[in-house]
Amino acid sequence: MNKLSVLLGTAILGVLLISAKANPNCVDTNHDPHKAKYNPFAEGLQIxxxxxxxxxxxxxxxKIEEEVDLGFDTSQYLPLGFNAYEGMELDVKDIVVLEAEEEVHLGFDVSKYLPENFDAYAK
Structure with a gap:
């Protein structure tokens, strides 16, 4: 009986596998080689x-200018002719740029390796 059930199971499995239509060549019928594919990096590259x-x-x-409402009239508390923007004109010549120079310590005396009267800033 055991041999009969194994034989019957093998026969049923064989019939099911043989009856399934299979195509060994997988062909995508909706394939368009000229159609752009989704690239997750494309947006970053575009930017x-x-x-x-x-x-x-x-x-x-x-420039978004939002009006601030304080709940009272501020002009009552300011002097006559008050201009908050007076003296705010900025001239490029007035800007002072300070550059902090960093000293480089090499751990040895570099003057031994440079020519006499060497000036790195000479033109």
Whole structure:
């Protein structure tokens, strides 16, 4: 009886496997080689390319001025003719740029290895 059930099971399995239609050549019928595929890095690359060729005139700056309501009239507490923006004009010549010079310590005396009267800042 045991041999009969094994033989019957093998026969049923064989019939099921043989009856299934199989195509050894997998062909995608909806394949279009010219159609762009999704690239997860494409958006980042697009942004990088656009920013590399960016012109300063193309930058749009949005200034949002929000009105602040304090709940009372501030003009009552300010002197006559008060101008909050008086003296705010900025001249480029007035800007002082301070650069902190870092001293480099090499751990040995470099003057031994340089020519006499060496000046690194001479033109």
């Amino acid at each position: 990088a390319m656009e920013s590399a060729n960016l012109d300063a005139s193309e930058i749009v700056v949005l």
